[in-house]
Amino acid sequence: MSYQHQYVDGTRIHFPLGKVVCIGRNYAEHAKELNNPVPSEPLLFIKPGSCVVPADGGFKVPQGRGSVHYETEIAVLLGKPLSTAPSEEEVLDAISGFAPALDLTLRDVQSRLKEKGLPWELAKSFDGACVLSPFVAASQFTDFTDIPVRLTLNGEVRQDGSSAMMLNPIVPMIQYMAAHFSLQAGDVILTGTPAGVGELAVGDELVMELPGAARVETRVLE
Numbered sequence: 001m002s003y004q005h006q007y008v009d010g011t012r013i014h015f016p017l018g019k020v021v022c023i024g025r026n027y028a029e030h031a032k033e034l035n036n037p038v039p040s041e042p043l044l045f046i047k048p049g050s051c052v053v054p055a056d057g058g059f060k061v062p063q064g065r066g067s068v069h070y071e072t073e074i075a076v077l078l079g080k081p082l083s084t085a086p087s088e089e090e091v092l093d094a095i096s097g098f099a100p101a102l103d104l105t106l107r108d109v110q111s112r113l114k115e116k117g118l119p120w121e122l123a124k125s126f127d128g129a130c131v132l133s134p135f136v137a138a139s140q141f142t143d144f145t146d147i148p149v150r151l152t153l154n155g156e157v158r159q160d161g162s163s164a165m166m167l168n169p170i171v172p173m174i175q176y177m178a179a180h181f182s183l184q185a186g187d188v189i190l191t192g193t194p195a196g197v198g199e200l201a202v203g204d205e206l207v208m209e210l211p212g213a214a215r216v217e218t219r220v221l222e
């Protein structure tokens with residue numbers, strides 16, 4: 001199924017999907033669970049737009065390439081371009097919505113790449129590697145520094161975090177990204193995953209939530 005940005009009420013968002021800019025190890029407890037050091041400066045990587053699929057109706061994961069991990073994250077949709085060290089106000093003005101998302105990761109492949117000091121694209125950028133739900137308008141949130149995010153897998157809560165726990169909070173993180181490369185309307189920011197990542201299998205049932213704002217049921221298709 002092809003992907004088009006939309007709001008939770010079904011309204012289509014007119015700007016096209018761009019790139020997906022991600023931050024790694026943005027929650028201390030998650031860095032610890034994978035035995036990774038907490039980075040001294042933000043660890044960024046980019047997923048191409050081609051890896052985005054809608055959460056609605058279920059999604060597929062690669063077979064025969066080792067373990068596929070879910071990382072549940074708060075996705076931020078940008079509605080305006082940002083570049084050259086934007087102010088906090090410019091970033092706030094550019095944020096158009098939030099959604100729960102999955103940053104799917106081929107964990108065994110990533111471990112091999114990490115050992116060799118190689119880039120992560122083979123583990124992070126495959127088709128279907130970013131599962132996005134419809135966005136809730138940013139105006140629905142009063143405090144961007146305390147947005148909760150949760151994943152329930154087969155009836156069990158596995159990840160339960162909040163932007164309050166981020167090492168790099170949302171607005172300064174986007175300022176940092178835009179100081180290094182341009183962001184466009186339609187780009188998505190994945191803000192890192194709280195602790196509790198794990199493997200997915202065909203048939204798994206997932207509930208992705210920004211509790212109080214968005215709730216999406218999906219599953220891993222054959």
Ligand code: ZN
Nearest residue numbers: 071103192193
């Ligand atoms: Zn991630």
